[in-house]
Amino acid sequence: MPDKKTIRKEQTKKLRALDPIVKADNEKALYAKLFQTSSWQKAQSVAVTASLPFEVNTRPIMEQAWQEEKTVLLDKIVDGQMFFVEIDANTPLTTGDSFGILEPESNHAVAKDQIDLVLVPGLAFSDAGLRIGFGGGYYDRFLQDYQGASVSLALPEQRRADWVPDQFDQVVDQVITIDEVD
Ligand SMILES: Nc1nc2c(c(=O)[nH]1)N(C=O)[C@@H](CNc1ccc(C(=O)N[C@@H](CCC(=O)O)C(=O)O)cc1)CN2
Numbered sequence: 001m002p003d004k005k006t007i008r009k010e011q012t013k014k015l016r017a018l019d020p021i022v023k024a025d026n027e028k029a030l031y032a033k034l035f036q037t038s039s040w041q042k043a044q045s046v047a048v049t050a051s052l053p054f055e056v057n058t059r060p061i062m063e064q065a066w067q068e069e070k071t072v073l074l075d076k077i078v079d080g081q082m083f084f085v086e087i088d089a090n091t092p093l094t095t096g097d098s099f100g101i102l103e104p105e106s107n108h109a110v111a112k113d114q115i116d117l118v119l120v121p122g123l124a125f126s127d128a129g130l131r132i133g134f135g136g137g138y139y140d141r142f143l144q145d146y147q148g149a150s151v152s153l154a155l156p157e158q159r160r161a162d163w164v165p166d167q168f169d170q171v172v173d174q175v176i177t178i179d180e181v182d
């Protein structure tokens with residue numbers, strides 16, 4: 001089986017090569033499914049990442065959350081620690097040190113127990129909720145003592161399970177996928 005590093009490379013390449021129209025179509029289907037879940041509907045606060053161009057675009061998710069008067073929280077990494085900061089549509093975002101991911105300037109961390117739903121990013125997801133991210137281990141550490149709901153959105157190209165999980169790998173509660181016809 002390929003190691004995680006190989007999978008990261010393969011997945012990044014695959015995702016970068018997606019046809020933007022097909023990707024946008026698939027994203028729309030994933031959003032629709034997400035907004036129908038009870039985790040979404042029950043959540044008063046939703047924690048997200050600012051997506052990179054090859055990831056599932058998270059902006060429409062933020063917009064929908066604001067429309068439903070949910071609190072949107074965005075991740076930030078300081079000194080190797082990830083935390084979440086409340087943002088609104090006008091909060092200025094700047095690129096941190098990591099891959100040019102946008103982050104809020106504020107370091108005002110929201111307590112973990114105030115987060116109802118976290119949308120967990122990743123490059124690959126198994127149906128069982130195992131994931132491969134960028135390799136920082138941020139979400140493995142975050143999810144370890146997190147009590148709220150966790151959901152990942154997986155494009156068809158992100159679905160695979162051909163790796164050996166590490167002992168510290170955490171699973172997400174739910175991986176949302178698109179119904180595909182073979
Ligand atoms: N959009 C998005 N935001 C996210 C994540 C994600 O997957 N997607 N993350 C999911 O966990 C966290 C960031 N994950 C990271 C994982 C590793 C490195 C990292 O190793 N950076 C190195 C090398 C950078 C490079 O090669 O360019 C460094 O900073 O030195 C950075 C961020 C939080 N924010």
Ligand SMILES: Nc1ncnc2c1ncn2[C@@H]1O[C@H](COP(=O)(O)OP(=O)(O)OP(=O)(O)O)[C@@H](O)[C@H]1O
Pocket residue numbers: 004121122131132133134135136137138139140141144166168169
């Ligand atoms: N609970 C933990 N405590 C300490 N270190 C951890 C823990 N979980 C993961 N790590 C460290 O994080 C590193 C990266 O883990 P992994 O390769 O699973 O990252 P990832 O899930 O792809 O990344 P991310 O969660 O940032 O998206 C591992 O090498 C491991 O040392």
